[in-house]
Amino acid sequence: MPSLRIHALAVALALPLLLPTTSRAGETPSRPAQLTLAGALDRGGIVTAARMQALPVVTSAGRTPASPAYIGASLWSLLDQAGLQIDTTQRNDLLNRYAVVTGADGQRAVFSLGELSPHFGNRPGLVAYAESVRGAASPLREAGAVQVIASGDVQGGRHVPWPVRVEVRRSASTLPDPGDVISSAVRVSGAVRRPGTFDLAALRALPAVTQRVGGETYTGVSLWYLLNTTLGLATDPAIRNHAQGMYVVATGSDGGKAVVSLGEIDPAGGNQPDIVAYLVNGAPIEIEGFARLILPNDGRPTRFVSNLVALEVFVARP
Ligand SMILES: Nc1nc2c(c(=O)[nH]1)N[C@H]1C(S)=C(S)[C@@H](COP(=O)(O)O)O[C@H]1N2
Ligand SMILES: [Mo]
Numbered sequence: 001m002p003s004l005r006i007h008a009l010a011v012a013l014a015l016p017l018l019l020p021t022t023s024r025a026g027e028t029p030s031r032p033a034q035l036t037l038a039g040a041l042d043r044g045g046i047v048t049a050a051r052m053q054a055l056p057v058v059t060s061a062g063r064t065p066a067s068p069a070y071i072g073a074s075l076w077s078l079l080d081q082a083g084l085q086i087d088t089t090q091r092n093d094l095l096n097r098y099a100v101v102t103g104a105d106g107q108r109a110v111f112s113l114g115e116l117s118p119h120f121g122n123r124p125g126l127v128a129y130a131e132s133v134r135g136a137a138s139p140l141r142e143a144g145a146v147q148v149i150a151s152g153d154v155q156g157g158r159h160v161p162w163p164v165r166v167e168v169r170r171s172a173s174t175l176p177d178p179g180d181v182i183s184s185a186v187r188v189s190g191a192v193r194r195p196g197t198f199d200l201a202a203l204r205a206l207p208a209v210t211q212r213v214g215g216e217t218y219t220g221v222s223l224w225y226l227l228n229t230t231l232g233l234a235t236d237p238a239i240r241n242h243a244q245g246m247y248v249v250a251t252g253s254d255g256g257k258a259v260v261s262l263g264e265i266d267p268a269g270g271n272q273p274d275i276v277a278y279l280v281n282g283a284p285i286e287i288e289g290f291a292r293l294i295l296p297n298d299g300r301p302t303r304f305v306s307n308l309v310a311l312e313v314f315v316a317r318p
Contacts (some may be wrong), residue, residue: 188231
């Protein structure tokens with residue numbers, strides 16, 4: 001609605017009051033927490049008002065007409081503007097990277113760059129600096145001048161009040177190129193309680209799910225079910241929303257990798273219907289190995305790791 005956009009711009013113009021306008025070293029912060037961009041970025045550093053204002057204003061509708069809509073910039077645009085560093089010697093290196101958002105209370109939320117990128121997941125996240133109730137916009141007052149929200153997540157999804165740091169990293173997977181074979185089993189390891197190796201028979205023994213992507217019908221096992229129910233995520237119950245700070249790396253037999261954040265697939269988060277597929281149109285996948293990762297809502301199939309050999313679950317380190 002146009003009125004919301006005008007209000008959003010008015011709030012954006014008031015941003016210098018909310019965010020630091022300079023980033024001089026040694027300056028005492030006027031607020032208890034500032035948002036800093038760090039890691040594999042050409043232009044990291046403090047997120048100033050000028051930086052936020054340079055980005056397109058986006059809004060995220062509230063759950064009901066009475067609940068607040070959030071106003072801000074997309075997390076993707078903020079990171080993209082800061083110059084994402086990509087190793088061009090690695091194929092699709094962007095998809096082997098993630099951003100971890102840390103709140104002032106230490107809470108962490110992981111976003112894969114694949115889910116944020118408009119070319120792949122196109123769920124760009126929101127760095128909100130204002131809210132709007134029934135068309136009247138005002139700066140965020142509670143829980144920090146900005147908040148990071150996965151606007152596509154369902155209730156209970158990733159939401160970091162008072163974010164102090166967004167760090168971009170390559171995944172922690174160190175699996176070498178396994179030798180470009182036709183895969184016949186996938187090893188699931190890392191932060192799961194019952195790590196194991198699954199061949200075709202083991203996958204077929206789990207509940208089957210079907211997803212249509214483009215013109216194809218894929219049959220397989222829900223990635224969330226496999227990790228959370230079959231293997232058991234090794235979450236720490238003392239850490240609130242611990243799974244939000246975790247991610248899984250799929251590796252193919254040619255060394256191709258893709259990161260999926262657990263927040264993407266958690267039914268209480270992004271609720272994405274991603275599967276480990278072993279049939280395409282009712283027939284074995286074969287040439288692409290015995291199994292392949294399928295992310296039905298990705299705009300292109302680059303994360304559809306074929307000849308799957310490994311799924312490694314990681315907790316993003318602090
Ligand atoms: N293991 C592995 N999987 C991979 C790739 C790869 O190089 N290695 N390429 C990806 C890319 S870039 C694309 S476009 C799709 C192609 O899948 P399709 O042949 O089903 O279209 O596979 C994806 N899966
Ligand atoms: Mo591709």
